[in-house]
Amino acid sequence: MWARAFSYWMASYRRIWRGSLVSGFLNPVLFLAAMGIGLGALVDNGSAGGVQGVTYLTFLAPGILAAQAMQTAVFESTFPVLGAVKWQRQYHAMLAAPLGVPDLVVGHLVFVAMRVAITSTAFLLITVAFGAIGSWWAVLTLPVAVLTGLAFAAPVFALAARQDGPGGFNMLFRFIIMPMFLFSGTFFPVEQLPAALELVAMVTPLWHAVELCRGLALETMTMVPALGHVAYLLLWVGAGLWLALASFRKRLVL
Amino acid sequence: MAPHPVDRPLISAHQLTKQFGDFTAVGGIDFEVRAGEAFGFLGPNGAGKSSTMRMIGCVSPPSAGTLRILGLDPAADGPQIRGRLGVVPQRDTLDEELTVRENILVYGRYFGLPRSVVRERAAELLDFAQLTDRADSIVEPLSGGMKRRLTIARSLVNNPELLLLDEPTTGLDPQARHVLWDRLFRLKRSGVTLVLTTHYMDEAEQLCDRLVVMDGGRIVAEGSPRQLIAEHATREVLELRFPADDHAAYAVKLDGLVPRIEVLPDRLLLYTEDGDTTAKAVHDRGLAPLSVLARRSTLEDVFLHLTGRTLID
Numbered sequence A: 001m002w003a004r005a006f007s008y009w010m011a012s013y014r015r016i017w018r019g020s021l022v023s024g025f026l027n028p029v030l031f032l033a034a035m036g037i038g039l040g041a042l043v044d045n046g047s048a049g050g051v052q053g054v055t056y057l058t059f060l061a062p063g064i065l066a067a068q069a070m071q072t073a074v075f076e077s078t079f080p081v082l083g084a085v086k087w088q089r090q091y092h093a094m095l096a097a098p099l100g101v102p103d104l105v106v107g108h109l110v111f112v113a114m115r116v117a118i119t120s121t122a123f124l125l126i127t128v129a130f131g132a133i134g135s136w137w138a139v140l141t142l143p144v145a146v147l148t149g150l151a152f153a154a155p156v157f158a159l160a161a162r163q164d165g166p167g168g169f170n171m172l173f174r175f176i177i178m179p180m181f182l183f184s185g186t187f188f189p190v191e192q193l194p195a196a197l198e199l200v201a202m203v204t205p206l207w208h209a210v211e212l213c214r215g216l217a218l219e220t221m222t223m224v225p226a227l228g229h230v231a232y233l234l235l236w237v238g239a240g241l242w243l244a245l246a247s248f249r250k251r252l253v254l
Numbered sequence B: 001m002a003p004h005p006v007d008r009p010l011i012s013a014h015q016l017t018k019q020f021g022d023f024t025a026v027g028g029i030d031f032e033v034r035a036g037e038a039f040g041f042l043g044p045n046g047a048g049k050s051s052t053m054r055m056i057g058c059v060s061p062p063s064a065g066t067l068r069i070l071g072l073d074p075a076a077d078g079p080q081i082r083g084r085l086g087v088v089p090q091r092d093t094l095d096e097e098l099t100v101r102e103n104i105l106v107y108g109r110y111f112g113l114p115r116s117v118v119r120e121r122a123a124e125l126l127d128f129a130q131l132t133d134r135a136d137s138i139v140e141p142l143s144g145g146m147k148r149r150l151t152i153a154r155s156l157v158n159n160p161e162l163l164l165l166d167e168p169t170t171g172l173d174p175q176a177r178h179v180l181w182d183r184l185f186r187l188k189r190s191g192v193t194l195v196l197t198t199h200y201m202d203e204a205e206q207l208c209d210r211l212v213v214m215d216g217g218r219i220v221a222e223g224s225p226r227q228l229i230a231e232h233a234t235r236e237v238l239e240l241r242f243p244a245d246d247h248a249a250y251a252v253k254l255d256g257l258v259p260r261i262e263v264l265p266d267r268l269l270l271y272t273e274d275g276d277t278t279a280k281a282v283h284d285r286g287l288a289p290l291s292v293l294a295r296r297s298t299l300e301d302v303f304l305h306l307t308g309r310t311l312i313d
């Protein structure tokens, strides 16, 4: 049944995919160019001589891959969800048909996962073209990016279904997503942070996603930590899903 | 799908109740809808019509009472029932950024219909709703009447046995309403059972075989339009306007002339078997109204009698 809900999101995506593809990975590519190449030249030629034994661009690319998965997922899980609840009310149309709340949530989440897969693939190809990633292991960063997307999308679904306007989303972007983007290891190793903040960074799902992507792209990942990171992200997916189902029921079944 | 036995009602509700927190929107109502009929819920804003319709549509669980639809229990078989219903909600849930045709195609997919079937069905429905020439235009710029017709067309994509229409024509101009009524007549003739809510007396009289009048979450009267008028009003109504703000004073002067007088802010309604005779009697009492209108009783009069106020507040 969830596939029926998914088919709606696909129909609506078919109209806008070109625009969203460009806007979806233009931003991360700009970051990669400005930071990786511009700033990277300073880092690599300075006393540090790169980061963790590789060029800054090589260090940065997998971090941005994880971060853009987060951003795409969060973006797709805020306004579209609230709109389907409140403005365009597509969820209500689905519920009048034989679909149930779990079908709505799963169908829409699968669509978000697909969006993340598309933008991540596009970004990964660009990084290869930049020469920032060369290992075949990097192919595994794609499922990691999708998992990362779901780890953010599911709890954001739960939040979005409880909103009445965009106010909450602005807070989310400003006070949660943006700081996470900057301080969870995307641009520099979290060991650079004061010890207390380093711990905070390590609790964020983004840090685990960055570690996984980077470990795979640089071929430094080992099995046990990898499983730990995956399990942590899965925990977010599971808890988020549970919360999303509760939020959707509360909002839509009256 | 096995045909529903004709002797069993298509919908039966017993002490059906809907509460939102402490507030009772529907306060224990009983009704039955039989296969093939057009059944109406008539009532003012906040009467509980939509709350009732949403329970019948299996999207809102009843707080108490029993409800059976197509012989099934919404709590246990909601998806199965919804697969056989068509629903026109009070507020459209169209995707305004998709085209007219895409809206039907997507909706058909919700019912698990194969693409080729939906495609064929969409063409028929667009024709039925007179939207064929707009099929590939985006929904957003369409007029209210067109959107409403699209919502109705879309609700028929699964060939429903039972069609629920919550205020299908509210906000439409008279012409658009007549087009919609015509479409609903055709559906009824083809055997679809209609359940609708409305604020409009003429709509109820035109479309409904039977109806209930709701007020404050309760059913205050039930029957065919004709029965309700016979039971709760006289054959004719004489409307009198006087050159004054206080029509109550004139009502006193007319005391005893007819069995019942209704005082409205701008006119008096005299319930009578014969409007012309009563008009003459008014003149004989030496009163000179600004205007005199004798007309047949309508459901509006029934409503006024039952609830003591006009329908559209």
Ligand SMILES: Nc1ncnc2c1ncn2[C@@H]1O[C@H](COP(=O)(O)OP(=O)(O)OP(=O)(O)O)[C@@H](O)[C@H]1O
Pocket: A254, B020, B023, B024, B025, B043, B044, B045, B046, B047, B048, B049, B050, B051, B052, B090
């Ligand atoms: N989700 C809800 N939460 C709280 N109260 C509600 C909710 N839905 C409806 N109500 C209240 O229940 C009452 C009945 O509402 P309902 O929508 O069923 O009336 P209605 O007869 O359809 O009115 P209208 O003609 O305005 O559409 C109203 O007082 C309304 O405010």
Ligand SMILES: [Mg+2]
Pocket: B049, B050, B051, B090, B166
């Ligand atoms: Mg209503």
